[in-house]
Amino acid sequence: MARIMLVDDEPHNLSAMMRVLRMQGEHEIERFETPAAALARARETLFDIVIADYRMPEMDGARFLQAFRQLQPQAYRIIVSGYADGELFRSAINQAQLHRFIEKPVDNMVLLQAVEEGLAQGALQREVAELRIELEQLRHLLDARTSLLQQVAQQYPDVLPKDWEERGN
Numbered sequence: 001m002a003r004i005m006l007v008d009d010e011p012h013n014l015s016a017m018m019r020v021l022r023m024q025g026e027h028e029i030e031r032f033e034t035p036a037a038a039l040a041r042a043r044e045t046l047f048d049i050v051i052a053d054y055r056m057p058e059m060d061g062a063r064f065l066q067a068f069r070q071l072q073p074q075a076y077r078i079i080v081s082g083y084a085d086g087e088l089f090r091s092a093i094n095q096a097q098l099h100r101f102i103e104k105p106v107d108n109m110v111l112l113q114a115v116e117e118g119l120a121q122g123a124l125q126r127e128v129a130e131l132r133i134e135l136e137q138l139r140h141l142l143d144a145r146t147s148l149l150q151q152v153a154q155q156y157p158d159v160l161p162k163d164w165e166e167r168g169n
Helices: 011-024 035-042 061-071 086-096 108-155
Strands: 003-007 028-032 049-053 076-081 100-103
Touching: 003 011, 003 035, 011 028, 011 108, 028 035, 035 049, 035 061, 049 061, 049 108, 061 076, 061 086, 076 108, 100 108
Parallel strands: 003 028, 003 049, 049 076, 076 100
Antiparallel strands: none
């Protein structure tokens, strides 16, 4: 089950996004009308995806997502805005290292697709992390095996073939 954070100072926008996301499946969705409340919650709980409005009175969405990224760099970050000028878009991407920018009014299918992409990316990141751990464990095993073989080669020089190290241990 995905944990999704919605941040928008307009309650009707939050309600609309929640309705759409509930159609997609059993997500745990938390909604916030202020970036400060959302950041406080982000200090307590991990989220898979965060979706924030760009224009909010307290803090714009790009600055909010930049602060959120400091707390939870692994979360998939989406910004929504009715103001789609190029400078805003570049600024938001650069500041918050956004994954997606969605124009308002939010198209339900675009929102659902963005969440699906975020979930898929999160799954891939977890798989990569698990594979890195497995690779590190295998490296330790290989290092231990190599060390043991070196000890055997030093103590009993005639037991191993002369070129055992060149042949890949």
